[in-house]
Amino acid sequence: MKRVLHEPAYVLHRYDWSESSVIVEAFSRAHGRVALVAKGAKRPSSNFRPVLLPLQPLLLSWGGDAEIRTLKGADWAGGLVMPVGEPLLSGYYANELLMRLLAREDAHSRLFDAYAALVHVLASEYAEALVAAALRAFELLLLRETGHLPSLRAQTLTFAPLQPEAAYRLVPEGGLRAAHDDDSAWLVGAHWLVLADAMDDEAPLSTTLHAVAQLPGQARAHLRQQLRALLHYHCGGGTLRTRQMMMDLQSLA
Known part of the structure; x- marks a missing residue:
């Protein structure tokens, strides 16, 4: 199983995968565009829920060798506010x-x-x-x-x-x-x-x-x-x- 830890990345898109999980399309610096399943991300108590936002610098960790990897961790890298309006x-x-x-x-x-x-x-x-x-x-x-x-x-x-x-x-x-x-x-x-x-x-x-x-x-x-x-x-x-x-x-x- 391949593991990637604290990879700089941004969320490009996300869509539902099950009642509680989502698929995240992320753009990472060292691995390019990757598809990750964030299990339980739709639950109110999930640590993923407030972090997996577009246009925010993130540090992502994932594992697995399938086409869609499993997201293990997501941390906000800080420093930016969400753009509004035309931006x-x-x-x-x-x-x-x-x-x-x-x-x-x-x-x-x-x-x-x-x-x-x-x-x-x-x-x-x-x-x-x-x-x-x-x-x-x-x-x-x-x-x-x-x-x-x-x-x-x-x-x-x-x-x-x-x-x-x-x-x-x-x-x-x-x-x-x-x-x-x-x-x-x-x-x-x-x-x-x-x-x-x-x-x-x-x-x-x-x-x-x-x-x-x-x-x-x-x-x-x-x-x-x-x-x-x-x-x-x-x-x-x-x-x-x-x-x-x-x-x-x-x-x-």
Whole structure:
């Protein structure tokens, strides 16, 4: 039986398993996405019940060698309050992306650190002002770490280096290519190169967030449109549940 003790992790999703237990999908630093059964977690007296919350840093312990492991312990790592409003929905959106794009038991320590940094941003007092840039930064890093983002330093098919003033578009099936006259969304080569440099930094989330925030307003809108199309393609089509929820709330407002 394999045992893991006090592993840094976050809860991505949970669902009922029996009358008293739940299955937890967790994102851990050293083991990637893991499925854990938390026995008795629905009981009022369970120690798991107040701890297994999303967007909170946890230390999890589990055992077993089946596809779904048995959760043995869960402790709050402290330091964060639960985001509210738009930052909370943005956190659920990031969780859904991880659920869609990460295979189980596939470790991504650099992506885990980026996600942890995103959670800190969403829980901060500046979350409302930073949430859009933080999400674009996380989307870029998620796509790159899962192998879905081509190099942003050269055209994908020709390997020709980007020209700073030329326009380029990121397309799901063709990678980064020169923009056509009828393309509605693109960034100039200088912008793509700045984003590529930012993602190579030791603290990629904060550096990429800053790079996105420094883009002109139209370039930020174009980046969002291109990343949305790429994520839609690699998530298998269909609107994400959290995205649909955001649109519904905006229509009500």
